[in-house]
Amino acid sequence: MDRETIARVAKVARLNLTEEEMERYAKDLDDILNSFSVLDEAPAGDTYSFNPIPVVDVLREDEPGQDLDPQVLRDQMGTYEGFVRGPRLS
């Protein structure tokens, strides 16, 4: 795991790392991934699902309804003229 890779991963994950952290995490990930290389020995397997038990065709009817008053949420988020304020776009 070279510095360039760990820097890229940190950027994708939106984390600022100091030089020391980059070195340390790079080493950690290296050790971890090396020990995980045992996975390469496992058979390939052609099917997989994203859950350990089958979750199939669970659907919700198209009925509008809100069981939580949106005012509560607006108060919590803090709004200005009804909008949630966020950072600069450029």
Added chain:
Amino acid sequence: MSAIYDLIRYAQLKHRAFTEIVEDLDDTKFHFSAKDNLCADGFQARAGSAVLDGYRPPFDATPIRKMKDSGGQLVGKTTMDEFGFGTFSTNSAHGVPLNPFDLERSCGGSSGGAGAAACLIPGHIALGVSTGGSISGPASFCGVVGLTPTYGRVSRYGLIDYGNSLDKVGLLSRSSSLVAKHFRTISGPDPKDPTSCAQPVLADRGKMPRSLAVPKEALQNLDPAVRSSFQDALSRFKELGTEVHEVSMPSLRFALPAYYILATSEASTNLARYCGMRFGRREEELNQHFNDFFTGVRSESFGDEAKRRILLGTFCRMVGFRSRYYLKSLAVRQLLIEEYQKVFRDHDAVVTPTMPFIAPRFEEIGRMKTLEMYGADVLTVPPNLTGMPHISVPCAYVKGLPVGMQLVADHWKELDLLEAASAWEKAFIYRFPEVSP
């Protein structure tokens, strides 16, 4: 009841089991607690993380609502590793819980506070959450019964996510009957959590397991005291009329890597929402580019282990690595499920020690490398990865500290495990620390 309240306060002040407790107890209700990653109206939900400071959920998690509806009072939120990242609850931003038997030892993790509360307070039921063993571990180190239901048995609506295909809400308590009773309360389909809608109806009773399987691969690298305690426990089980057989499960060695890759991959996406907007810790300075805005809050607020897992999980999903790590791990999960189910054709449960050692001292933990810490999960990860229900019960005491034994059954067979636990606790009497609040 004030005796109970005294114990709650004691657990909070002396053992840091709770991040928050109520001011008064309601005599008409039974008392329960919830791990701090379960949302409850009226409490903060910070999941052991500084990034969620100030988050007061405006709703109850479904399991909590069900407990309340059945006459329970939520008396406190229990301490945990940040987002569930840990095996010793040492990665907590809100205090590290201390073992009820020995203040210098860990409660286990990530539901450490729940383990301590369940141990210290008689008649208490603590809701915990397991992703890779975070109910079993604390149950083992704190000497209580800990049930991790099948994935999808209990609604996760209102649970702050670690890994969506791995998280399960479960229960810790001194007695299996209390666990059994409230397991029924919190189970059942919830339309707000589609993964809870695939479960079969809970039967009226379970069946006592007649044949137990011990995978020989699971007996490697155990603390010698744990190994011999476990063998003694097996003998005791045989006296109950249960058969014990050795089996081989060669795919067990793939479980830990597959688990950590899937869990961290999912977690790294779940934690993307913590960016200083709308809830939790906010970034007030809007006059900065959104990438800097997000990066600043995250870098300041996430703990060391959280950052490590985010980096690991992000990497395993990236172009060029995704097949080898993320997709491969999904396939390995399937492999392991099939291997377990093959064992279950001939046996009713798989049994192993819960943890490879007794609760370590904090100074020992401080010397552990990351991989060593991950390795502590080696026995709890396999049933967590496959989503199978498992229960940890105390089976011995070494140097005064509890040793846990873990039984795993096939999907949906929690009641069989509870039968076994019930039979077990008649044969083996649990010890709890003397407490004078």
Added chain:
Amino acid sequence: MKIGLEMHFQLPTRSKLFCSCPTSSAEPNHNVCPVCLGYPGSRPSLNRKALEAGLGIARFLDCKIEEKVWFNRKTYFYPDLPKNFQITQYESPLGTNGHFDLNGRRIGIWRVHLEEDPGRIRRVGRSGEEIAFVDYNRSGIPLVEIVTAPDLTSPEEAREFIDQLVTELRSLCGLEAQDEQSFRVDANISLGEERVEVKNVQGLRNLERALKFEASRQSKLLAAGKKVVRETRRFDEERKVTSSAREKETEEDYGYIGEPDLGEFRIGEMARNLDLKETPLVRARRLVSSFGIGEATAKQLVLTSVTLTDLFEELCRHVPPEKAVSWTTGPISSNWAVLQDPGKWPEIVQIVKDDSDGRINDNEAKRRILSLAGVQQEAAVEGGDDMTKLISDFVDSHPEVLADYRKNPKAANMVIGHVMKESKGRYSSKEVVEEVRKEMDKRV
């Protein structure tokens, strides 16, 4: 020129894709809940109507439908994305490899899939330093993404393609008119070798402008002997030009994983069982091929009214198509307000049939239609008595006709001719022939 489009349409469901918040228009941040705000502890559940609408579109576009689909998380950071990941379908779209019939040419459709809309940002502040004011009402609204092959050959054709596609989809699943808010598209356009992507264009008008500008820009470059750079550009709505999208500080790696909270969907069966409405332009093509009517006529019918076209088809079962066309597009459509009542249709059919069979003439048929429509007219002439009088008068004053008739029935022709002439086409020939024969047989 090659143009390919990646279009996003909002589906007309009453609740959002993954939560039951309303999709109706509302004050900012009123149609929100923990799910579409990405609150910790919340999780999605899929709207059945959205899935059915998406499947209907995939089938309509003749796509290959997968047996099993699921959803993915596409992770990237932006202020309008509550979870900082979007739930979409990366690996398993609802349908692939379909096509759309555009005026006889096939436009390839690469894929159709569902995804959630992010929130809406209003840019506030000094230009270049704007901050985001976010409204999450839009967050979680269902989108269908339709990706075409680069088979479109001009900005005008692209515009027409979308117009026709929207007409069809509106009938198929109630898709609303796609205004600036609800229609967004990424376009790929190349004149030469290199493809330029113009991202996130809002609304049809802007798309056409963007494509025209880009076509012109590329054409000028090539004419000057320069190369077109393969890149991503944005369309500036105010200045109506495309410009190079600023180098993104961080190139995103979306790191797709499956969305475990939703599970899988076995859509093969669901898609096969869908009862698809016949869309207007498809129907028009069928009318042309089944009944041989003109394309313009067919389009006029289907775009005027579904039920008028239904009546037209019913008439075609009884009379030749040309007759059905002239009656439908004529007096029937002029009086459609009243005649659209299906209770009146059996009578309409009978009148047109009688006219076509010659039992009544056109004027009489028209009179009857208008009468059915409740239109005031001049008093109708009582046909029967008048004709009998004409016949009697003639026969009485031409007794030799009767004598001839006894020997040869053809003698009736004289009477028939006289009555036709005198009645000035008020009656159909068939009516006259019958009546004359009847009268003469009575006297013989």
